[in-house]
Amino acid sequence: MAIVDMAAREIASAVRNRELSATEVVEAHLSEISAHDREVAAFLLVLADEARHRARSIDEAIARGEEVGPLAGVPIAVKDNMTLRGVETTCASRILAGWRPPYTATVVQRVESAGAIVIGKTNLDEFAMGSSTENSGFFPTRNPIDLSRVPGGSSGGSAAAVAARFTPLALGSDTGGSIRQPASLCGVVGAKPTYGLVSRYGLIAFASSLDQIGPFARSVEDAAALLSVIASRDPMDSTSLGVGFDASGIAEGVQGMRIGVVEEMLEGVSSGVASVLDSAIAALEAAGAAIERVSVPAARYGLSAYYLIAPAEASSNLARFDGVRYGLRVEGEDITETYLRTRERGFGAEVKRRIMLGTYALSAGYYDALYGKAQQVRTLIARDFAAAYEHFDALISPTSPTVAFRFGERSDPLSMYMSDVCTIPSNLAGHPGMSVPFGPAENGMPAGVQVLAPALREGVMFRVAMALEAAASEAAVPEWAKAAGSGGAA
Amino acid sequence: MSSDQISRDETLHIAHLARLAITDEEADLYSRQLSAVLAHARDIGALDIAGVEPTMHAVSMRNVMREDVVADSLDREEVLASAPSSEAGMFLVPRIMGEE
Numbered sequence: 001m002a003i004v005d006m007a008a009r010e011i012a013s014a015v016r017n018r019e020l021s022a023t024e025v026v027e028a029h030l031s032e033i034s035a036h037d038r039e040v041a042a043f044l045l046v047l048a049d050e051a052r053h054r055a056r057s058i059d060e061a062i063a064r065g066e067e068v069g070p071l072a073g074v075p076i077a078v079k080d081n082m083t084l085r086g087v088e089t090t091c092a093s094r095i096l097a098g099w100r101p102p103y104t105a106t107v108v109q110r111v112e113s114a115g116a117i118v119i120g121k122t123n124l125d126e127f128a129m130g131s132s133t134e135n136s137g138f139f140p141t142r143n144p145i146d147l148s149r150v151p152g153g154s155s156g157g158s159a160a161a162v163a164a165r166f167t168p169l170a171l172g173s174d175t176g177g178s179i180r181q182p183a184s185l186c187g188v189v190g191a192k193p194t195y196g197l198v199s200r201y202g203l204i205a206f207a208s209s210l211d212q213i214g215p216f217a218r219s220v221e222d223a224a225a226l227l228s229v230i231a232s233r234d235p236m237d238s239t240s241l242g243v244g245f246d247a248s249g250i251a252e253g254v255q256g257m258r259i260g261v262v263e264e265m266l267e268g269v270s271s272g273v274a275s276v277l278d279s280a281i282a283a284l285e286a287a288g289a290a291i292e293r294v295s296v297p298a299a300r301y302g303l304s305a306y307y308l309i310a311p312a313e314a315s316s317n318l319a320r321f322d323g324v325r326y327g328l329r330v331e332g333e334d335i336t337e338t339y340l341r342t343r344e345r346g347f348g349a350e351v352k353r354r355i356m357l358g359t360y361a362l363s364a365g366y367y368d369a370l371y372g373k374a375q376q377v378r379t380l381i382a383r384d385f386a387a388a389y390e391h392f393d394a395l396i397s398p399t400s401p402t403v404a405f406r407f408g409e410r411s412d413p414l415s416m417y418m419s420d421v422c423t424i425p426s427n428l429a430g431h432p433g434m435s436v437p438f439g440p441a442e443n444g445m446p447a448g449v450q451v452l453a454p455a456l457r458e459g460v461m462f463r464v465a466m467a468l469e470a471a472a473s474e475a476a477v478p479e480w481a482k483a484a485g486s487g488g489a490a
Numbered sequence: 491m492s493s494d495q496i497s498r499d500e501t502l503h504i505a506h507l508a509r510l511a512i513t514d515e516e517a518d519l520y521s522r523q524l525s526a527v528l529a530h531a532r533d534i535g536a537l538d539i540a541g542v543e544p545t546m547h548a549v550s551m552r553n554v555m556r557e558d559v560v561a562d563s564l565d566r567e568e569v570l571a572s573a574p575s576s577e578a579g580m581f582l583v584p585r586i587m588g589e590e
Contacts, residue, residue, distance in 0.1 A: 099572055100571075100572060101572075102564045102565060102568040102569050102571075102572065103564060195548045195549055196548075196549050209546065209547045209548065210548075235556055238551075238554040239547075239549060239551065241549065301533065301534050301537065303530070304530060304531040304532075304533050304534045305531075305534060307527055307530070307531055308531055315508060319509075322509070323574060324573070324574070324581050324583055325569075325572070325573055325581055326572040326573060326574075327572075327574075328574070329574035329575070331584060332584065333584070333585075334584055334585050334586070335583055335584050335585065335586045336509070337584075338583070338584050339509040340506075340509055340510065340511040341511060343508075343509055343510050343511070344510060344511035344512070347510070352505075352510055352512070352520070353520060353523060353524065355508045355510065356501070356504045356505055356508055356510065356520060356524060357524055357527060357528075359504050359507050359508040360496065360504050360524065360528075363504070363507070369535065370528075370531070372544060373534050373535065373537070373539070374531075374534060375544030375545055375546060376537075376539045376542040376543070376544050376545075377534050377537065377539070378544070378545040379542050379543055379544060379545045380537075380539065380542060382545060382548070412523075412526075413523050413526070413527060414526050414527055414530060417527070428545075428548070429548060430547075430548020430549055431548075455548075
């Protein structure tokens with residue numbers, strides 16, 4: 001098997017047993033990136049020298065007989081809204097172009113301590129606002145399975161990098177579906193953990209009460225392995241829950257489990273995606289689970305509540321980009337004009353739209369009717385999920401109502417927002433959710449099944465995901481990987 | 491709520507509150523787009539949810555305390571190196587007060 005087709009856990013074990021050096025692993029992935037990232041454009045920055053240097057020190061540590069961690073020698077891509085000290089971090093925004101953060105995100109510290117090698121920073125919709133990665137301030141990323149289509153977003157670069165076999169693992173962030181939706185569109189596994197399970201220190205904030213970092217991988221077990229490394233207590237994040245994630249037991253199956261299909265998440269779903277869900281239901285029943293439909297009535301108001309709450313929080317969080325302490329400054333006559341010009345030049349259209357929407361929702365006269373009411377809806381969604389979980393261990397739905405769409409197809413903001421209708425409710429409730437590829441659906445494109453579970457029940461969620469994966473058809477691969485057969489990079 | 495429409499003038503006002511300079515053409519476009527999103531969001535306006543507690547945060551937490559121990563913070567020079575302009579250990583900004 002080519003190195004770039006290996007699972008993260010296989011790589012780590014081969015590196016630890018000296019069957020493979022970390023250097024060979026990094027070189028194989030770097031050459032796959034240089035051969036194909038011109039077309040995919042998953043990376044904003046490839047850290048080739050840094051990754052080679054890290055690989056050498058891991059190989060030396062192994063030669064000295066030192067302990068090197070559970071992800072030894074495994075490449076990982078990091079969404080460019082997480083910081084690495086001294087390495088340019090932009091959030092795909094011109095307002096941060098050239099910024100070298102003075103500190104490293106806790107998640108990056110944790111994966112590096114576990115022996116993983118950061119191979120690059122991935123593209124995203126500017127400040128993680130979007131569902132296609134078309135809103136990047138620099139360039140769009142293409143879907144490796146069909147280059148004429150979007151990879152989804154906002155973590156489109158991370159999802160595409162994993163699907164393109166540029167890296168076995170990647171980190172993304174999910175505020176309303178930004179890990180799960182691109183995972184579904186690119187045919188990889190992506191998980192949003194319970195709010196507070198993973199530290200947000202060093203994640204540049206979009207909507208602080210919704211943002212959560214999570215793993216991308218090509219298998220459920222690899223995603224679980226990465227989550228167990230990044231889930232931890234962190235004194236630098238006061239919302240950190242202080243618990244870890246234990247991945248043992250995720251292979252125990254779903255025999256006797258009760259799984260609900262969320263009725264509100266079946267509306268407006270394409271016929272291809274609907275039949276993917278039907279086969280997933282049949283597979284889970286065959287594996288011994290009891291499946292029934294369940295209503296989570298308030299979930300239908302998730303999109304509305306989200307597009308008041310998330311922009312409100314964003315308008316406040318993005319006030320820090322003012323041309324004073326970091327990033328772009330466009331000098332004006334006085335400080336107000338400097339703010340106006342810096343933000344005009346630095347932010348793209350979608351970011352401006354959301355800042356204005358949030359400013360409006362929080363403004364005097366609308367606060368109670370819009371923002372306040374959205375927060376009440378948030379309570380209703382949490383209640384309705386709680387009621388469903390009295391009867392079910394986990395819930396399933398499509399991850400996204402459609403497969404990957406073509407560039408420019410959703411230029412109307414509202415139609416783009418609809419991509420996240422199934423993923424948003426779990427962010428509002430703070431619950432975990434993940435996408436497992438179960439396609440293909442329309443045009444042979446991948447489609448994921450979303451698995452939802454109550455807060456901190458990631459173990460149950462991953463068990464359902466493993467059962468789905470066991471029954472799923474062969475994963476979609478890029479055209480060049482088919483042509484190369486089992487061979488990887490030249 | 492009387493109307494879903496955000497007028498062009500209102501859009502310009504919001505943009506200024508958010509410290510975003512926008513052109514007149516942009517004001518027209520954003521006015522239409524923001525109105526469409528808000529019209530969709532108004533479906534929650536019809537819900538009778540008086541008395542439901544708002545959720546600010548998915549995790550209900552009280553103040554989080556830590557031990558008061560001295561530790562290193564970020565290096566000042568390294569932080570200032572990111573600033574568009576700095577002098578004598580401080581961020582340098584354009585004039586804030588009016589002319590004397």
